[in-house]
Amino acid sequence: MILIGENIHIISRVVSEAVRNRDAAAIQALATAQAQAGADYLDLNLGPARRDPEAVGSWLVNTNTQAIISVITDLGCPPDVDARVESIMETVAYASGLGISNEDIFVDPIILPVSADQKQVREALEFVRILADLLPGVRSVVGLSNISNGTPAHLRGILNRTYMVMLEKYGLYSAIADVLDPELVELNRGGIKDIRELIHGVMEGAQVDTSGLPEKARDYVKTARVLMGDALYSHAWLES
Amino acid sequence: MQYKAPLETYTGRVKEVTIGSGRKAVRVGGQNILPLHYFEGAAANRCVVALEVDDNGAAGWAGHVAGPYKDVVHDPLKWAKRCMEMGADLVCLHLEGTDPQGANKPAAEAAALVKEVTGGLDVPLVVYGCGDDKKDIEVLTAVAEACKGENLLIGPAVKENYEAIARAVAENGHCIIAQTPIDINLEKELNVKLLKQLPPERIVIDPLSSALGYGMEYSFTIMERSRQVGVVYGDMAMQMPIIADLGRECWKTNQARADAEQGMLWESITAISLLLAGADILVLRHPDNCRLLKEAIEGKL
Numbered sequence: 001m002i003l004i005g006e007n008i009h010i011i012s013r014v015v016s017e018a019v020r021n022r023d024a025a026a027i028q029a030l031a032t033a034q035a036q037a038g039a040d041y042l043d044l045n046l047g048p049a050r051r052d053p054e055a056v057g058s059w060l061v062n063t064n065t066q067a068i069i070s071v072i073t074d075l076g077c078p079p080d081v082d083a084r085v086e087s088i089m090e091t092v093a094y095a096s097g098l099g100i101s102n103e104d105i106f107v108d109p110i111i112l113p114v115s116a117d118q119k120q121v122r123e124a125l126e127f128v129r130i131l132a133d134l135l136p137g138v139r140s141v142v143g144l145s146n147i148s149n150g151t152p153a154h155l156r157g158i159l160n161r162t163y164m165v166m167l168e169k170y171g172l173y174s175a176i177a178d179v180l181d182p183e184l185v186e187l188n189r190g191g192i193k194d195i196r197e198l199i200h201g202v203m204e205g206a207q208v209d210t211s212g213l214p215e216k217a218r219d220y221v222k223t224a225r226v227l228m229g230d231a232l233y234s235h236a237w238l239e240s
Numbered sequence: 241m242q243y244k245a246p247l248e249t250y251t252g253r254v255k256e257v258t259i260g261s262g263r264k265a266v267r268v269g270g271q272n273i274l275p276l277h278y279f280e281g282a283a284a285n286r287c288v289v290a291l292e293v294d295d296n297g298a299a300g301w302a303g304h305v306a307g308p309y310k311d312v313v314h315d316p317l318k319w320a321k322r323c324m325e326m327g328a329d330l331v332c333l334h335l336e337g338t339d340p341q342g343a344n345k346p347a348a349e350a351a352a353l354v355k356e357v358t359g360g361l362d363v364p365l366v367v368y369g370c371g372d373d374k375k376d377i378e379v380l381t382a383v384a385e386a387c388k389g390e391n392l393l394i395g396p397a398v399k400e401n402y403e404a405i406a407r408a409v410a411e412n413g414h415c416i417i418a419q420t421p422i423d424i425n426l427e428k429e430l431n432v433k434l435l436k437q438l439p440p441e442r443i444v445i446d447p448l449s450s451a452l453g454y455g456m457e458y459s460f461t462i463m464e465r466s467r468q469v470g471v472v473y474g475d476m477a478m479q480m481p482i483i484a485d486l487g488r489e490c491w492k493t494n495q496a497r498a499d500a501e502q503g504m505l506w507e508s509i510t511a512i513s514l515l516l517a518g519a520d521i522l523v524l525r526h527p528d529n530c531r532l533l534k535e536a537i538e539g540k541l
Contacts, residue, residue, distance in 0.1 A: 231475065232469050232477075234426070234432060234477075236432035236433060240476070
């Protein structure tokens with residue numbers, strides 16, 4: 001899976017100060033750190049742009065770039081897989097009318113925090129699973145770290161990493177992610193095989209016996225169970 | 241061919257919690273069914289009804305709900321006995337007078353009062369602190385120590401103070417009320433933390449009960465989901481009985497304060513709803529509603 005570094009983001013205090021002070025060195029340092037950590041691309045998130053789909057769409061065609069289309073509509077984030085499908089089919093048809101081909105489209109299924117709406121975690125996962133059949137040729141991208149938004153900071157990493165492995169199994173093409181997390185990068189490169197297999201096992205409904213497992217492996221199993229919706233989330237999910 | 245009803249069976253079971261000691265013990269929970277689905281399986285115990293008493297002379301109670309107790313509101317023991325005579329399965333004593341924003345009564349005085357009330361009663365006692373998380377540590381610890389072995393149901397233990405209160409409850413042989421603000425994820429988190437200090441048979445969940453028209457549907461949903469997660473999905477951290485402390489919420493609404501009949505309806509409708517959602521202990525204020533809810537629980541309505 002292609003990893004896009006998320007750390008140059010206007011919400012970050014360092015970044016917003018650097019932008020305000022036109023401090024190029026600070027932004028460059030963040031870019032270099034992410035590149036060295038293993039980012040394939042960098043995301044430069046410098047705040048919202050104007051909303052004018054037709055103008056932006058035409059500009060995209062003229063300048064030969066690609067577009068990210070999310071499932072969000074004026075009504076907000078669709079509540080389930082079917083509503084996501086309905087939304088994306090409509091928007092992609094619109095893009096197609098503007099001359100943008102499927103190969104130039106990245107679909108964003110919208111990842112919502114597990115601490116806010118646990119049911120949505122599984123819905124987004126299912127959507128990624130069927131996307132290739134639905135719209136052949138499109139690629140996908142997610143804002144991975146949103147899965148752990150609202151979770152205590154020291155527990156965010158394992159949620160991000162586990163969900164990445166799960167999304168990848170279902171064919172996710174790319175993720176905007178915390179590439180400064182070395183374990184995340186390693187898992188994405190196919191490393192830590194036993195952990196990847198445990199997570200896949202939970203996804204396939206295997207009754208994983210955790211009693212003999214080391215603590216780290218057990219934590220991944222618990223996390224996968226929460227993300228699959230098999231266990232109710234709480235901030236103390238690793239403690240029970 | 242004879243018709244056979246398609247019955248569901250579930251893997252989870254609510255833990256049975258015993259409140260009170262000796263002959264006055266009352267058991268709640270123990271069911272492996274959804275609320276009131278007696279046709280689906282075994283309910284070791286039916287839901288129970290508590291009536292509320294306070295240590296503050298019913299300050300703030302509308303006249304029409306304080307009426308049945310008006311001659312005893314300044315004597316919590318007599319008030320509690322009145323509740324018992326009027327059919328309450330338990331008495332719920334709110335230590336409103338310990339509130340630092342109010343009368344700010346000292347912990348020792350509250351503990352002595354609880355000891356007197358529990359000693360004079362033939363039904364078990366539920367004790368709620370004033371809700372100030374710092375003062376509650378002091379007051380509820382003193383209560384737990386003064387009433388060692390009485391097996392009271394004591395709370396609220398919240399995110400900010402659960403460790404100290406759970407310690408006092410564990411050391412002195414009581415049960416605890418785990419209270420969270422209408423949020424199922426926070427509810428589970430507090431349960432997980434408390435389970436490190438107490439067995440599940442000593443924990444009762446209070447997900448907060450809102451009154452009809454003031455967010456009751458949120459309380460309903462949380463109670464309903466708690467029960468589903470515990471009984472249907474077998475989540476061990478969600479298998480404790482639920483207490484719905486709803487009387488005070490209902491009687492403080494403008495509608496209930498304005499009119500006696502409206503108040504009776506407000507309390508009874510909220511109580512019936514939360515009973516259906518999964519509450520095991522209903523805390524009410526009016527004795528007529530206590531009778532009504534007991535009839536509903538016995539299936540006589």
